[in-house]
Amino acid sequence: MTLLRLGTRGSQLALAQARLVADRLEAAAPGLAVELVTIATAGDRDQATPLAAGERPGWFTTAIQEALQRGEVDIAVHSLKDLPTRRPQGLVIAAVPLREDPRDALVSRTGAPLRSLPPGAVVGTGSPRREAQLRELRPDLDIRPIRGNVETRIRKVREGEYDAAVVALAGLRRLGLEAEAAEIFGFEELLPAPGQGALAVECRADDARARGLLARIDDPAVRLAVTAERSFLAAIEGGCSFPAAAYAEHFGTTLKLHALVASGGRIVRSKMGGPAETAAGLGRQLAEELLQRAGLR
Ligand SMILES: NCc1[nH]cc(CCC(=O)O)c1CC(=O)O
Numbered sequence: 394m395t396l397l398r399l400g401t402r403g404s405q406l407a408l409a410q411a412r413l414v415a416d417r418l419e420a421a422a423p424g425l426a427v428e429l430v431t432i433a434t435a436g437d438r439d440q441a442t443p444l445a446a447g448e449r450p451g452w453f454t455t456a457i458q459e460a461l462q463r464g465e466v467d468i469a470v471h472s473l474k475d476l477p478t479r480r481p482q483g484l485v486i487a488a489v490p491l492r493e494d495p496r497d498a499l500v501s502r503t504g505a506p507l508r509s510l511p512p513g514a515v516v517g518t519g520s521p522r523r524e525a526q527l528r529e530l531r532p533d534l535d536i537r538p539i540r541g542n543v544e545t546r547i548r549k550v551r552e553g554e555y556d557a558a559v560v561a562l563a564g565l566r567r568l569g570l571e572a573e574a575a576e577i578f579g580f581e582e583l584l585p586a587p588g589q590g591a592l593a594v595e596c597r598a599d600d601a602r603a604r605g606l607l608a609r610i611d612d613p614a615v616r617l618a619v620t621a622e623r624s625f626l627a628a629i630e631g632g633c634s635f636p637a638a639a640y641a642e643h644f645g646t647t648l649k650l651h652a653l654v655a656s657g658g659r660i661v662r663s664k665m666g667g668p669a670e671t672a673a674g675l676g677r678q679l680a681e682e683l684l685q686r687a688g689l690r
Contacts, residue, residue, distance in 0.1 A: 625675030
């Protein structure tokens, strides 16, 4: 019996995701036992500061990466969309094992979809990406910051602090709360964050044992899709600090990357197709096009 220590946040969603990865690893490597080690991140310690995605890179991941670098755990599981595009020293993303449905969902107090919320309804989201797209769909809404894990946000809606909130469908599904979704948004309405719904498993670059084990649960198709999305994000971050969204769809051996940037109350959208193995280039090219069209280059 050999042991692998897995570092994870302690939220219900993080633990559900960590168990998914642990189960896959144990199934792929008979005789392996995976032990979950919970680690509190800055985002877990501070539940009050309004959180703008992208404003605090590493808020949910850095403490776990540091434990990995110190050798306190052997692997780390993250929601890929929380992982900054800037890579830390000595760590690799050795598996992108599975992706849940990447779409965003609306949770509302009365069960009403977005179009049926009353004028001026209070909608919770701390994400500038979600806010920009919601404003285009419903300019009358009162969009307010919301913090806390998925269950907390649902509770704040139920208790009437908000009429509705937008959350990742992946989070609802993994918590067994899919029935809470009043609406699931199409990509043309609310394009997700790069990497949404996907998991990333990191280990130390020089840990051959962990790399070998993680290679067994890597999904190359998911990896290519999120590579396109993250290379888009990295190129946008180099050019501006505006909200961005991206999702890469698979069609056999080709990828179709949908992306948008929001700037000055305006959303600029585009899409681009290409062979899956050109994923990184596809992301960079689409970022360049959008930055130019948005007048940011
Ligand atoms: N930082 C929040 C966060 N990070 C990952 C998820 C959900 C799972 C995922 O998107 O992969 C969420 C919650 C949400 O966006 O509603």
